Structures are given as structure tokens and as C-alpha cells.
Amino acid sequence: MKNSPIRKVVIVGGGTAGWMAAAGLSRVLGALPGLSITLIESEAIGTVGVGEATIPQITAFNRLIGLDEMAFMRETRATYKLGIEFVDWLRPGHSYVHPFGSFGLDMLGIEFQHFWLRGRELGDTAAIDSYSIAAVAGKSGKFTWPQPDNRKSPLSKLSYAFQFDAGRYAKFLRGLSEQAGVRRVEGRVVEVLQHPESGFVTGLKLDDQTEVEGELFIDCSGFRSLLLGQTLGVPFNDWSRWLPCDSAVAIPCELGGANEPLTRSTARSAGWQWRIPLQHRIGNGHVFSSAHMDGEAATDMLLANLDGKPLAEPNRLSFTAGHRARAWEKNVVALGLAGGFLEPLESTSIHLVQSGIARLLSLFPDSGFSEVEIGRYNDETEREYVDIRDFLLLHYSATERDDSEFWRYCRNLEPTDGLAEKIEMFRSSGRIFREHNELFTEASWLSVMLSQGISPQRYHPAARLLDDAETLARLGNIRGAIRNTADQLPSQSDFLSERGGTIAASERLTA
Structure with missing residues (x-):
């Protein structure tokens, strides 16, 4: 039997992750007949907002959504970035640039x-x-x-790459997304509605009793992981044994x-x-x-x-370093902090949002939600987290520092x-x-x-x-x-x- 196309996409949470998702999906999929994209966020719920530095892949995302670079630089108060300077990591007094x-x-x-x-x-x-x-x-x-x-x-x-004000970037993307037809709903989610048999999320009840129905839900709710973690119970893989900063x-x-x-x-x-x-x-x-x-x-x-x-x-x-065991469960895909967190040592936080969006666009489902595509999405997401984790671990374990208990611990990390x-x-x-x-x-x-x-x-x-x-x-x-x-x-x-x-x-x- 032929499955029907997805018509209703609901993004839970704004901030950088939510509005990047809205901008990316509306730009690439916005012309699909009958497709609606709704983003729910509450002004009363703050965002973490520390992801202000990026890596070169962000230029591809900005081109994808049609950003004018100079307008973007002005609106987000951005500067350019040619690399990361590491000071005192090998030993006090030593520095280098990862370019x-x-x-x-x-x-x-x-x-x-x-x-x-x-x-x-x-x-x-x-x-x-x-x-x-x-x-x-x-x-x-x-x-x-x-x-x-x-x-x-x-x-x-x-x-x-760029360094920018993350709050202003989200605001800038919001403007582009709303121009492309994304509907923003102000409100706080108080109840997640699920299908009694499949467990799929069917809608969200807000604090004003409004109900927002959807078919595909994107969880950008931050550390709360409202849909993926709290509602669907996807466990969290704790990597603090390798990345002790919390x-x-x-x-x-x-x-x-x-x-x-x-x-x-x-x-x-x-x-x-x-x-x-x-x-x-x-x-x-x-x-x-x-x-x-x-x-x-x-x-x-x-x-x-x-x-x-x-x-x-x-x-x-x-925070706890690590990621959800599965980034896509049933009809929920998590982006940003809702799916995991690795400290911003190599400015990968926004990239993980970007790559998650690109992966979703490549594997965008129909109403059948094939386990083959979902499995592929999860495997590639986990592999990316593992690769970044290992690169971050290199910074801590390859050091001559022994001037504090913390650095002595890091030197002995397996x-x-x-x-x-x-x-x-x-x-x-x-x-x-x-x-x-x-x-x-x-x-x-x-x-x-x-x-x-x-x-x-x-x-x-x-x-x-x-x-x-x-x-x-x-x-x-x-x-x-x-x-x-x-x-x-x-x-x-x-x-x-x-x-x-x-x-x-x-x-x-x-x-």
C-alpha cells in the first residue's frame, strides 16, 4: 500500500536549533503541496545560547537557505573565524592554532x-x-x-566560519522562516498526546489549552528532551568517563x-x-x-x-557529555541539546544541528516511517557523535600538564x-x-x-x-x-x- 506524504511538521522549541530546522526545511521542502511547518516556543523558557562559534560547514547551510552574507554579518554582529587558538593545553606558556x-x-x-x-x-x-x-x-x-x-x-x-550572537542568529532565521511560510505558535507544552497503540506522538497541548497536531515532530526542547527523552523514553549514553567536564x-x-x-x-x-x-x-x-x-x-x-x-x-x-541512544524514535527526531551534548571545545554544537537537518532532509519520511531510513539516520548520527567525542578526548589525553588533579586525571584517560x-x-x-x-x-x-x-x-x-x-x-x-x-x-x-x-x-x- 502506498503511504501518504507527511503534511504536518511540528518543531518543539526555538533557539538556534529550532529556527535552523525551520529555515532548512522550509527552504528545501516548503514547496511540497500541502506541507505545513509549525514551530512552538515560549518566551518564558530561555535558551542556552552559548553556541556562538562555528566550523566551515556553516557556510554551506547559509548558502542553502539563501542568506546574504553581509546582511547576516550585520544582523548577527558576526565576525569571521579562521580557526581555534589553543593556549596552555600542551603545557603552560604553549599555544597553537587549529586552523x-x-x-x-x-x-x-x-x-x-x-x-x-x-x-x-x-x-x-x-x-x-x-x-x-x-x-x-x-x-x-x-x-x-x-x-x-x-x-x-x-x-x-x-x-x-563565523562567530556570531546565537540569539540574533535565531531571530534572523525566524524572519526568513516566517517569510517562507513557517507558523510560529507562542506557548509552553504541558501535555504530549500519543497514539494509544503505536505510541507515536499525535499532538501537543499548550498552556492555553490549544492543541497542535502533527505527523512528524522535531524535538528542539534543549536539555529537557521533552519528546525524545521524557515522552518516548529514549535512554542517554553517558560519556563522562571520557569527557569529565560537566x-x-x-x-x-x-x-x-x-x-x-x-x-x-x-x-x-x-x-x-x-x-x-x-x-x-x-x-x-x-x-x-x-x-x-x-x-x-x-x-x-x-x-x-x-x-x-x-x-x-x-x-x-x-550537563553530561553524551547523546541519546537514538536520535530518531517513532515520529520524533531530536536536534541540538535534545539529542545530546558535547562540550563546545571544537565548536561542533551548531554543526551537529546542521548535519542532523541535512540527514533528515536526505531521509525525509512518508507516513510509513520506514525503519530502514530511521535506522540509517540513527547509525550516522551516532557515528558522528563518536567521531567528535574521540577528537575532543585527544585534546585532554595528549598533554604534558600535571599541575592539577584535573590534568593528572586527563593524562590517564584511557x-x-x-x-x-x-x-x-x-x-x-x-x-x-x-x-x-x-x-x-x-x-x-x-x-x-x-x-x-x-x-x-x-x-x-x-x-x-x-x-x-x-x-x-x-x-x-x-x-x-x-x-x-x-x-x-x-x-x-x-x-x-x-x-x-x-x-x-x-x-x-x-x-
């Missing part, structure tokens, strides 16, 4: 890092960062768009300090502090382990390390099988393999493993095909080309100003 894009140039058919390792053996001490246009430009406060067609330029290797305090402050297109993560005695510079303010937060530091001490540490005057009261939250295999392969031969098109590329793994002290014992034999002098000369030429290119780029501020992407000077909150 967007690649390192150097592959030569003789093999990856660049093997020639870099050969250069180290020959006495070239230049850090791997100096072979990344994103890292060099980022630390110089420079920015431009990539030039993928200019193959001879380091800019062909550049990627970028608390955070966030606060915005006035502009001050460096104005670089980089997110900064600074290791602290029981966790780490983020710094996200926007056009109008700086977003700050302290992620920490409550087993190693109490909330008051964590707040005091954050307030003592701001670049400007605080602009709000500290926002405190608790790696997962997948992470252990990657580290063993890299330490043995300098090789990195990207499994099943995982989120983080070979360049990302290379950056973090090298910069956090994992040293390969060997390199590819073909790296010896160039004689010593030519190896050193080529390495020097690549560094020089990257440095010269970065020097000629406009500052981030000039780039935005020339294209109409800046906010009014009166909106910038400075000391």
Missing part, C-alpha cells in the same frame, strides 16, 4: 607532513602553524574569502584585547575558558569539572580573565579504540586516515596531534626523494608564500567595512 584548511603542499604524491617531519630531522624548527594560511592570517588579524580557482595561491587552501559558566563582556578572526580556548586548572570576539562584544565561558572545582571558584576565575567589563550576570549550566588506533598509526609513521568521511579532516588531526606533543617515529620513505637542500628550500618557499600572502590581506575590520558588513560604531560595547 581551517590544509597545511603546506603535498609533494611527490604524498602528504605534506612527511616533508615537514623530514625538515625537522634536518634542523628546520618552524612550527606546523607557519604552513597554514588560516593560522598565519588569523594571528595577524587578517581575512579574505577563499580563492579556490587560484590554485597557485595559498588562499586556495583557505576555509572559514559544568559551564558564560558571560559576555565589553570589547578589548586582540581582534583576531579566531576563537580562543585557554586551558584552566579544572577545564578551559572560551573567548569569542564578535563585532559588538566578546562571548566568554568557563567549562569545568565540578569534581575538581566548585561553581563559585569557576565563576571567579572567569571574571578574573575577561578583556572588558562584564555585560550581564553569569549564566550557569550543568583512549577509545578508535582514538588509540589513530594515535598509534600517527606515532608509528606520521600517517593519518580519515575514516568514513568523518567530520574532522586529516589536517585537523595533524594539527592537534603534533601540537599536543605526539611525535611520529618515522615518515614516508618518499620524503627522502628530495635531497636535503631542496627539502629545506621548498619548506622555506612555502612558508614565505604564506607569510607574504597574509601580509597583503586586509584586516578583518577593513574587509567587512569595504563590503558593508560592519555594525554602527555606536553599537560596539567598548570600555
Whole structure:
């Protein structure tokens, strides 16, 4: 029997996740005959709102929904992001940039890092960062768009993302979604209605007794996981054994300090502090382990390390690292915090929402809700969480720090099988393999493993095909080309100003 198309999609919760879902679905599926998309949110229920930094995949989502980049930059008070600077993670006083894009140039058919390792053996001490246009430009406060067609330029290797006000991003997406026909309903869900036999969700009763019926429900209710967790009882996979941080305090402050297109993560005695510079303010937060530091001490540490005057009261939250065992159950799909949470160390929170939307669009169901498609969705979602978990774990376990109980605990964390295999392969031969098109590329793994002290014992034999002098000369030429290119780029501020992407000077909150 032929199943009927889905006609009624209901999104529970607004915020970044809800309005990204509304914008994505309305853009791609909005023209389907009879399809309605309704989003329910309550002004009385706040959002977490700390996902202000992104990774390059966000540019694809913005293009998908038809955003004008400069209007987006103005409306969300956004800045550009070329990578993440990690301070004090290997040891106090050490820093590096995990950049967007690649390192150097592959030569003789093999990856660049093997020639870099050969250069180290020959006495070239230049850090791997100096072979990344994103890292060099980022630390110089420079920015431009990539030039993928200019193959001879380091800019062909550049990627970028954004840092923005998450609340303003949700508001911006709301405007686009409502223009595309999404209906917003103000209200708080007080009862979830289910089919008595199948258990499928059939509707939601709001606090004003309004009932909203639906066929497909998207749970963007945050940590409450109202539909997937509370109603359908999908269990939570707790990963705190690998990721011990379980608390955070966030606060915005006035502009001050460096104005670089980089997110900064600074290791602290029981966790780490983020710094996200926007056009109008700086977003700050302290992620920490409550087993190693109490909330008051964590707040005091954050307030003592701001670049400007605080602009709000500290926002405190608790969490458990992990994810729901299934992101799609019956006719409910969870996005964002409703489906899981991994600390924002590598700015993956918004990406997980984006990839969940893309996966749903690819596997969009009919009224039959085939278990084949649902199973595929869940398998791919879990795999993505696992891949990100392992990459985050690398940051904690690969460290020389032993100056606090927290860091001594992290140094002794047992790696997962997948992470252990990657580290063993890299330490043995300098090789990195990207499994099943995982989120983080070979360049990302290379950056973090090298910069956090994992040293390969060997390199590819073909790296010896160039004689010593030519190896050193080529390495020097690549560094020089990257440095010269970065020097000629406009500052981030000039780039935005020339294209109409800046906010009014009166909106910038400075000391």
C-alpha cells in the first residue's frame, strides 16, 4: 500500500536549533503541496545560547537557505573565524592554532607532513602553524574569502566560519522562516498526546489549552528532551568517563584585547575558558569539572580573565557529555541539546544541528516511517557523535600538564579504540586516515596531534626523494608564500567595512 506524504511538521522549541530546522526545511521542502511547518516556543523558557562559534560547514547551510552574507554579518554582529587558538593545553606558556584548511603542499604524491617531519630531522624548527594560511592570517588579524580557482595561491587552501550572537542568529532565521511560510505558535507544552497503540506522538497541548497536531515532530526542547527523552523514553549514553567536564559558566563582556578572526580556548586548572570576539562584544565561558572545582571558584576565575567589563550576570549550566541512544524514535527526531551534548571545545554544537537537518532532509519520511531510513539516520548520527567525542578526548589525553588533579586525571584517560588506533598509526609513521568521511579532516588531526606533543617515529620513505637542500628550500618557499600572502590581506575590520558588513560604531560595547 502506498503511504501518504507527511503534511504536518511540528518543531518543539526555538533557539538556534529550532529556527535552523525551520529555515532548512522550509527552504528545501516548503514547496511540497500541502506541507505545513509549525514551530512552538515560549518566551518564558530561555535558551542556552552559548553556541556562538562555528566550523566551515556553516557556510554551506547559509548558502542553502539563501542568506546574504553581509546582511547576516550585520544582523548577527558576526565576525569571521579562521580557526581555534589553543593556549596552555600542551603545557603552560604553549599555544597553537587549529586552523581551517590544509597545511603546506603535498609533494611527490604524498602528504605534506612527511616533508615537514623530514625538515625537522634536518634542523628546520618552524612550527606546523607557519604552513597554514588560516593560522598565519588569523594571528595577524587578517581575512579574505577563499580563492579556490587560484590554485597557485595559498588562499586556495583557505576555509572559514563565523562567530556570531546565537540569539540574533535565531531571530534572523525566524524572519526568513516566517517569510517562507513557517507558523510560529507562542506557548509552553504541558501535555504530549500519543497514539494509544503505536505510541507515536499525535499532538501537543499548550498552556492555553490549544492543541497542535502533527505527523512528524522535531524535538528542539534543549536539555529537557521533552519528546525524545521524557515522552518516548529514549535512554542517554553517558560519556563522562571520557569527557569529565560537566559544568559551564558564560558571560559576555565589553570589547578589548586582540581582534583576531579566531576563537580562543585557554586551558584552566579544572577545564578551559572560551573567548569569542564578535563585532559588538566578546562571548566568554568557563567549562569545568565540578569534581575538581566548585561553581563559585569557576565563576571567579572567569571574571578574573575577561578583556572588558562584564555585560550581564553569569549564566550557569550543568550537563553530561553524551547523546541519546537514538536520535530518531517513532515520529520524533531530536536536534541540538535534545539529542545530546558535547562540550563546545571544537565548536561542533551548531554543526551537529546542521548535519542532523541535512540527514533528515536526505531521509525525509512518508507516513510509513520506514525503519530502514530511521535506522540509517540513527547509525550516522551516532557515528558522528563518536567521531567528535574521540577528537575532543585527544585534546585532554595528549598533554604534558600535571599541575592539577584535573590534568593528572586527563593524562590517564584511557583512549577509545578508535582514538588509540589513530594515535598509534600517527606515532608509528606520521600517517593519518580519515575514516568514513568523518567530520574532522586529516589536517585537523595533524594539527592537534603534533601540537599536543605526539611525535611520529618515522615518515614516508618518499620524503627522502628530495635531497636535503631542496627539502629545506621548498619548506622555506612555502612558508614565505604564506607569510607574504597574509601580509597583503586586509584586516578583518577593513574587509567587512569595504563590503558593508560592519555594525554602527555606536553599537560596539567598548570600555
